Amino acid sequence: MRNISLLFRSVVKSLILVSMLSMAAVSARAQDVKEGESLFKQKCVSCHAINKDVIGPALKDVSKRHEEAWLLKWIKNSQALVAAGDKTAVDLFEGHNKTVMTAFPDLSDDNIKSILAYIDEASNAPADTQQPGAATAAGGNEDVSNFMLFGLIAVIVIAFIVIVVLNRVIRTLERIILNKNIIIEEEEETEGKDYLGTVKKLAKNKKLLFFFILGLLVFLGSAGWNTLWNVGVHQGYKPVQPIKFSHQLHAGVNKIECQYCHSGAFKSKNASIPSANVCMNCHKAITASEHYNGETSPEIQKIYDALDWDGQKYGPNQRPIQWVRIHNLPDFAYFNHSQHVSVAGVECQRCHGPIESMEEVYQYSPLTMKWCVTCHRETEVNSKGNAYYDQLIAAHEKLKKGDKITAASLGGLECGKCHY
Numbered sequence: 288m289r290n291i292s293l294l295f296r297s298v299v300k301s302l303i304l305v306s307m308l309s310m311a312a313v314s315a316r317a318q319d320v321k322e323g324e325s326l327f328k329q330k331c332v333s334c335h336a337i338n339k340d341v342i343g344p345a346l347k348d349v350s351k352r353h354e355e356a357w358l359l360k361w362i363k364n365s366q367a368l369v370a371a372g373d374k375t376a377v378d379l380f381e382g383h384n385k386t387v388m389t390a391f392p393d394l395s396d397d398n399i400k401s402i403l404a405y406i407d408e409a410s411n412a413p414a415d416t417q418q419p420g421a422a423t424a425a426g427g428n429e430d431v432s433n434f435m436l437f438g439l440i441a442v443i444v445i446a447f448i449v450i451v452v453l454n455r456v457i458r459t460l461e462r463i464i465l466n467k468n469i470i471i472e473e474e475e476e477t478e479g480k481d482y483l484g485t486v487k488k489l490a491k492n493k494k495l496l497f498f499f500i501l502g503l504l505v506f507l508g509s510a511g512w513n514t515l516w517n518v519g520v521h522q523g524y525k526p527v528q529p530i531k532f533s534h535q536l537h538a539g540v541n542k543i544e545c546q547y548c549h550s551g552a553f554k555s556k557n558a559s560i561p562s563a564n565v566c567m568n569c570h571k572a573i574t575a576s577e578h579y580n581g582e583t584s585p586e587i588q589k590i591y592d593a594l595d596w597d598g599q600k601y602g603p604n605q606r607p608i609q610w611v612r613i614h615n616l617p618d619f620a621y622f623n624h625s626q627h628v629s630v631a632g633v634e635c636q637r638c639h640g641p642i643e644s645m646e647e648v649y650q651y652s653p654l655t656m657k658w659c660v661t662c663h664r665e666t667e668v669n670s671k672g673n674a675y676y677d678q679l680i681a682a683h684e685k686l687k688k689g690d691k692i693t694a695a696s697l698g699g700l701e702c703g704k705c706h707y
Contacts, residue, residue, distance in 0.1 A: 323405030337409045347410040364390045443502040525649035526611040539643040545635045552624045630675045
């Protein structure tokens with residue numbers, strides 16, 4: 288009897304060990320994909336998407352199109368391969384209007400392999416889970432892996448079931464041996480229906496209690512961390528606007544420049560919301576009546592109503608259009624559009640995503656401090672032909688000569704230094 292009991296206890300311990308190893312394996316695999324997802328969002332998402340071309344080509348099945356060793360070299364320094372005359376690199380470079388891909392020498396081979404693993408997983412995922420701004424807000428959830436969480440829960444549940452089954456087997460064999468193979472009678476059947484008694488017995492099982500508490504801590508810890516990590520992050524936010532303005536139609540199909548409407552982006556701190564008069568520059572003549580049986584489009588009519596426009600002149604009962612703000616930085620964070628658009632030459636899509644393809648605008652980027660800092664660490668400064676940096680270079684030349692420079696010569700008299 289003792290030998291059988293020891294045998295089954297050894298089996299239980301072995302299964303627990305296997306479960307823990309499985310948990311470690313799941314965690315390790317999830318960690319690679321999780322790291323790849325985080326790095327992809329930091330390094331790649333401003334120029335690449337999985338299923339469509341953005342600034343760079345779509346990355347779906349990129350591991351099948353190119354060898355891993357070549358991809359490692361290409362991602363670390365694409366221009367080195369182009370300069371070396373690598374045919375694949377040259378074809379790719381010339382096939383995308385000679386757009387220079389940012390070099391990433393700071394990424395290790397393992398980092399790049401993690402990114403490729405994430406791309407492979409995203410390539411095989413359903414299409415609706417690959418859209419930016421989905422319900423889970425990918426950027427906000429980058430430090431918690433659902434795959435790892437569900438894997439841990441599954442392993443814990445399996446271990447729980449195995450322990451329950453083997454404990455029952457052990458107890459049954461012990462009873463059989465002690466009672467000289469006498470089958471348990473109706474008393475034990477009645478006892479089995481005593482659910483409260485069963486719960487009490489399970490509560491006394493230290494192994495079961497340990498796994499239950501462990502699973503509960505993992506679940507609550509992951510849920511709590513995920514919730515706290517996303518406080519104040521509104522990636523994917525897409526409010527209903529008073530007028531269904533389509534950026535896809537205006538910026539995409541009609542190719543209207545972003546700064547025609549958002550004129551403040553290249554000369555001031557704020558990009559500015561265009562006044563209704565800017566809309567009327569076109570919509571005095573364009574009514575889209577051909578799509579509404581000769582009647583003015585209902586959405587264009589909302590502009591006319593706001594301006595009290597009767598088709599000939601503006602009336603006295605004008606009122607502002609109450610647009611709902613989408614991108615909203617904290618009050619303590621200073622951001623200047625002109626510094627990025629005019630001085631740095633940053634494209635609107637770098638922060639706002641493929642705005643020209645959005646029917647309804649949503650917050651594409653997380654706009655977190657980490658996201659901004661990562662961009663500042665990676666973006667190269669191009670000072671050639673840039674009046675802003677010409678001033679700084681001239682100041683440095685004076686310093687080399689031993690001349691004195693003042694705060695004014697470094698832009699200290701700019702209004703935005705104090706009044707922002």
